Amino acid sequence: MKIPILSLMTLLPLLAAFVCVLVRKQNSENARRIAGFASCINLFLAVGLWIFFDEHNSDFQFYESHSWVKNASIDFQLGVDGISLFFIILSALLSTLMIFGTWYSVKERLREYSIFCLVLQTFMIGCFAATNLFLFYIFFEGVLIPMFLIIGIWGGDKRIYATLKFFLYTFFGSVFMLLAILKIYTEFQTLNFIDLQNFHIGFNLQILLFLGFAFSFMIKTPIWPLHTWLSDAHVEAPSGGSVLLAGILLKMGGYGFIRFCLSLFPEASQFFAPYIIFLSVIGIIWASLIAFAQSDIKRLIAYSSIAHMGIVILGIFSFRINALVGSVVQMISHGLVSSALFFSVGMLYDRFHTREINNFGGILKIMPNFGVMFIIFIFASIGLPFTSGFVGEILILIDSFSVRPIATFFACFGMVFGAAYMLTLVGKLLYGKLSTELGLDSRLDIDDYSLHLSLKPLEKFVLIILSVIILVLGVYTKPLMVPIRKAILKHSLIKSEVSGGVNSVYAG
Amino acid sequence: MLDSVLKSISAVTEFILSISTLISLFWGTIKQKKIDRNMAATAIVSLILLCILLFLSGKSEQFFWNSLFIHTSFSVHSKIILYCYSAVALFFLFSFLAEYKIKQFEWIFIAIFVVIGGSVALSSNHFLTLFIGLEMSHLSQYILVNADRDASNTNEATIKFFTINLISTGLMLFGVSLIYGFTGTGFFNTVYYFFESYSSNFEYAGAIVGMMFVLMGICFKLPIFPFHAWIQDLYQVSALPIILFIASIPKIITVFSLLHLLTYPFHGAFICWRYLLIGLAIFSMIWGSLMALRQQNLRRMFACSTVSDMGFLLIGPSMGGDFGLSSAITYIIFYTLNILGVFSLLIVFEKNCHRLNDIRDLSGIIKEMPLLSGIFCFLILSFAGIPPFPGFFAKIYILESAINRSAYFIAILSVLITVINAGYYLNVLKFFVLKSSALKINKFTLSEKYFVKVMIVLIIIALCGMVIFPLKLLEIVQSIAVSILF
Numbered sequence: 001m002k003i004p005i006l007s008l009m010t011l012l013p014l015l016a017a018f019v020c021v022l023v024r025k026q027n028s029e030n031a032r033r034i035a036g037f038a039s040c041i042n043l044f045l046a047v048g049l050w051i052f053f054d055e056h057n058s059d060f061q062f063y064e065s066h067s068w069v070k071n072a073s074i075d076f077q078l079g080v081d082g083i084s085l086f087f088i089i090l091s092a093l094l095s096t097l098m099i100f101g102t103w104y105s106v107k108e109r110l111r112e113y114s115i116f117c118l119v120l121q122t123f124m125i126g127c128f129a130a131t132n133l134f135l136f137y138i139f140f141e142g143v144l145i146p147m148f149l150i151i152g153i154w155g156g157d158k159r160i161y162a163t164l165k166f167f168l169y170t171f172f173g174s175v176f177m178l179l180a181i182l183k184i185y186t187e188f189q190t191l192n193f194i195d196l197q198n199f200h201i202g203f204n205l206q207i208l209l210f211l212g213f214a215f216s217f218m219i220k221t222p223i224w225p226l227h228t229w230l231s232d233a234h235v236e237a238p239s240g241g242s243v244l245l246a247g248i249l250l251k252m253g254g255y256g257f258i259r260f261c262l263s264l265f266p267e268a269s270q271f272f273a274p275y276i277i278f279l280s281v282i283g284i285i286w287a288s289l290i291a292f293a294q295s296d297i298k299r300l301i302a303y304s305s306i307a308h309m310g311i312v313i314l315g316i317f318s319f320r321i322n323a324l325v326g327s328v329v330q331m332i333s334h335g336l337v338s339s340a341l342f343f344s345v346g347m348l349y350d351r352f353h354t355r356e357i358n359n360f361g362g363i364l365k366i367m368p369n370f371g372v373m374f375i376i377f378i379f380a381s382i383g384l385p386f387t388s389g390f391v392g393e394i395l396i397l398i399d400s401f402s403v404r405p406i407a408t409f410f411a412c413f414g415m416v417f418g419a420a421y422m423l424t425l426v427g428k429l430l431y432g433k434l435s436t437e438l439g440l441d442s443r444l445d446i447d448d449y450s451l452h453l454s455l456k457p458l459e460k461f462v463l464i465i466l467s468v469i470i471l472v473l474g475v476y477t478k479p480l481m482v483p484i485r486k487a488i489l490k491h492s493l494i495k496s497e498v499s500g501g502v503n504s505v506y507a508g
Numbered sequence: 509m510l511d512s513v514l515k516s517i518s519a520v521t522e523f524i525l526s527i528s529t530l531i532s533l534f535w536g537t538i539k540q541k542k543i544d545r546n547m548a549a550t551a552i553v554s555l556i557l558l559c560i561l562l563f564l565s566g567k568s569e570q571f572f573w574n575s576l577f578i579h580t581s582f583s584v585h586s587k588i589i590l591y592c593y594s595a596v597a598l599f600f601l602f603s604f605l606a607e608y609k610i611k612q613f614e615w616i617f618i619a620i621f622v623v624i625g626g627s628v629a630l631s632s633n634h635f636l637t638l639f640i641g642l643e644m645s646h647l648s649q650y651i652l653v654n655a656d657r658d659a660s661n662t663n664e665a666t667i668k669f670f671t672i673n674l675i676s677t678g679l680m681l682f683g684v685s686l687i688y689g690f691t692g693t694g695f696f697n698t699v700y701y702f703f704e705s706y707s708s709n710f711e712y713a714g715a716i717v718g719m720m721f722v723l724m725g726i727c728f729k730l731p732i733f734p735f736h737a738w739i740q741d742l743y744q745v746s747a748l749p750i751i752l753f754i755a756s757i758p759k760i761i762t763v764f765s766l767l768h769l770l771t772y773p774f775h776g777a778f779i780c781w782r783y784l785l786i787g788l789a790i791f792s793m794i795w796g797s798l799m800a801l802r803q804q805n806l807r808r809m810f811a812c813s814t815v816s817d818m819g820f821l822l823i824g825p826s827m828g829g830d831f832g833l834s835s836a837i838t839y840i841i842f843y844t845l846n847i848l849g850v851f852s853l854l855i856v857f858e859k860n861c862h863r864l865n866d867i868r869d870l871s872g873i874i875k876e877m878p879l880l881s882g883i884f885c886f887l888i889l890s891f892a893g894i895p896p897f898p899g900f901f902a903k904i905y906i907l908e909s910a911i912n913r914s915a916y917f918i919a920i921l922s923v924l925i926t927v928i929n930a931g932y933y934l935n936v937l938k939f940f941v942l943k944s945s946a947l948k949i950n951k952f953t954l955s956e957k958y959f960v961k962v963m964i965v966l967i968i969i970a971l972c973g974m975v976i977f978p979l980k981l982l983e984i985v986q987s988i989a990v991s992i993l994f
Contacts, residue, residue: 025878068978168927168931171930179923
């Protein structure tokens with residue numbers, strides 16, 4: 001019997017959310033246990049998905065199709081290929097960690113928090129697994145509502161402004177995708193992505209449809225100048241919200257570009273590539289420079305995310321095989337690294353109730369374990385060798401240099417700037433004298449602080465898992481690369497260029 | 509025997525309803541002067557029974573009463589929808605009116621007369637039958653909105669409603685007389701052939717002008733942008749149960765009458781009414797959304813959003829074809845159910861804290877009634893048309909019909925309007941969910957609380973069911989649409 005593993009992964013969290021609704025208000029701790037349990041099962045399923053995934057097959061695997069609205073070609077069709085596989089695993093991983101990593105920091109309205117986490121998980125996994133355009137749209141948009149509530153209820157002081165801005169901005173972008181999807185349906189009478197790949201769309205229509213899709217992905221990614229929602233949302237979100245926002249939601253944009261824009265509208269993608277690369281390069285430099293000037297740690301990491309996603313977009317739109325593989329790897333890696341950084345910042349905030357960089361100093365003395373792992377994350381964010389951040393960025397930069405040398409030249413500054421602001425952050429945060437502005441009692445001994453402030457078991461567990469994955473992926477990326485490469489080679493844009501077979505940066 | 513009885517059932521539906529209503533009215537006058545559970549139950553049960561009878565009656569086209577009445581798939585199905593929704597609305601009206609110190613039993617019957625009038629309008633085959641039906645339902649509404657006549661400003665709003673609708677009546681009657689004058693008939697099927705055989709003579713142009721007047725008269729009742737002036741005041745001052753009824757049942761009646769007119773007698777003049785409707789739709793969407801965005805008053809906000817939503821609905825029929833038509837029918841089915849759910853919840857909330865005027869009055873409720881508040885959020889998001897909520901699925905059919913006709917400008921405009929709509933609906937959620945307040949909330953005091961809760965949950969289940977298993981609904985809607993387009 002075939003197990004419908006993808007439907008199971010998509011609907012299990014939703015089911016768990018319904019169970020959470022039934023939990024009494026007094027026992028809301030139970031809701032979180034249910035959420036944690038369901039997410040763990042989902043994570044196991046995701047690992048199972050990886051184990052049983054045939055990495056030499058470039059087609060959609062575990063394919064399921066259940067008819068829904070037959071006469072509008074809206075069907076419940078799910079499938080994974082090499083690209084979406086890792087995003088699904090990442091979603092399952094991060095949403096599990098989100099529940100455990102914020103175990104101590106979220107204390108009120110636990111039941112609602114668990115429900116929204118689970119619903120968010122359903123939408124995220126569904127978004128990456130959907131092979132029906134309409135289904136993809138529903139999941140893509142559905143993410144907004146739990147995120148709106150998570151930011152709005154558990155966020156900081158200006159949370160309502162931030163969450164409304166986040167919602168309306170991204171909703172505004174994606175309604176155009178809806179129109180494009182409806183147009184595709186009227187033209188081809190199908191919304192099944194697998195069938196659509198066989199159609200050739202006329203150039204003018206491609207341009208229109210590409211604009212519709214790209215606008216929503218550009219806001220989601222985000223690309224300069226459509227990035228302004230991101231910093232507000234990140235700063236005001238609770239750390240769990242920031243983790244999923246940076247870890248998964250931003251990746252939906254990049255994933256959408258690779259999955260839909262490149263394969264359905266190849267000529268339009270080539271037509272618009274210079275403009276999008278231009279914007280992304282501006283975004284890289286712009287965001288890096290702004291990150292320099294930030295005094296809030298979360299805002300700094302948010303701007304660094306914009307810069308990193310800019311490099312990803314550069315990789316995607318250079319249409320080279322290794323650059324594209326690098327983009328996917330970089331997105332996975334950035335998902336891990338940025339969420340790890342947001343977890344860390346959340347842990348600092350729980351202890352010291354401030355995010356001002358200048359208020360910090362000498363954290364390493366009182367939280368040595370935390371400090372070591374934070375340094376690993378910072379290094380991965382800069383893209384130092386032996387961390388996952390290096391693999392993706394170097395693949396993108398090397399391969400896109402051959403087609404877009406000037407853009408790549410400027411994009412490289414992003415890495416340099418990244419090193420500059422991230423190392424400054426580490427210097428101010430971890431080293432130096434123990435800051436007096438952290439509200440610590442100066443009469444106490446340093447050992448007392450370390451006892452008092454050291455990471456709790458679950459927090460330690462989350463950070464260790466993330467740092468181990470980051471380090472392992474930095475050394476041994478092959479298990480990711482083979483399926484991704486296989487899936488990307490299917491793109492018509494890439495096929496023509498890979499025949500030379502010049503590149504083998506990794507031992508393939 | 510049974511077949512022939514069933515076949516003629518739609519001819520006497522209104523008779524059965526009116527006679528039973530009159531008898532209970534009589535009985536009520538003699539016996540007592542308070543709202544009685546039995547009377548309301550009788551009315552609701554008879555509506556449901558009529559639904560079943562109509563469902564069983566044949567779908568072949570028939571004429572009754574000297575061809576003034578028509579029996580088609582469209583009239584049968586639209587009446588079924590009307591009766592079902594009326595049953596729900598009457599249930600809420602009955603449950604809540606006593607809570608608002610409106611204890612006279614007549615109100616429930618006046619509400620039934622709205623339904624009867626609408627029923628006459630929906631099965632009309634003559635402009636006069638249509639007119640009589642619509643007027644009957646509206647005359648009852650004028651009385652109904654003044655039910656809470658001791659409240660301040662109610663009279664003012666009622667008079668405004670009455671006067672403006674009189675203008676619409678005048679316009680419509682003028683249009684009907686023009687059509688009669690130029691075509692020599694008032695029967696829909698004859699007018700249909702007149703408009704189908706296009707000619708550029710004087711009579712045709714005159715009849716077109718008449719048609720425009722009739723459509724404008726209908727637009728007054730919907731309401732659509734320049735004819736909307738009554739709705740805001742009415743919503744602001746009336747008691748919420750009355751608004752629940754006024755916002756749902758007359759909408760169904762008017763929308764279905766409009767669709768009937770557009771697709772049956774005026775079908776041949778598609779090219780003429782199309783641009784009128786598109787223009788009205790665009791203006792009412794823009795006006796409604798922009799005005800709703802700046803409303804602080806919850807009721808006025810809903811009034812403005814109604815104008816916007818009705819404008820959105822007009823896009824469907826103005827795109828023509830069975831797809832445009834069925835999209836509008838689907839939209840009104842979802843929309844009315846949503847309205848019933850939202851307003852019944854607002855009544856529950858209002859009865860448990862205080863009069864809901866401003867949007868910020870909503871804050872603090874969620875802590876006391878989490879489950880009902882969750883349902884309220886669901887319905888508000890559904891109104892906003894955000895996927896995966898039901899309202900979104902209603903909207904995409906309309907968008908699809910616009911895209912189908914390559915009307916990109918309208919499609920883009922309407923999705924932008926949807927974003928603006930999301931803005932003010934999120935504003936509601938902002939006060940409802942995100943802001944806390946120290947309001948004093950009473951315990952749930954409604955006497956029918958159990959049934960009310962069950963009914964609200966049923967509405968949600970119906971909405972979700974129509975989304976998850978849409979095939980049956982779409983089949984019915986499609987068959988209605990095809991049946992009136994022949």
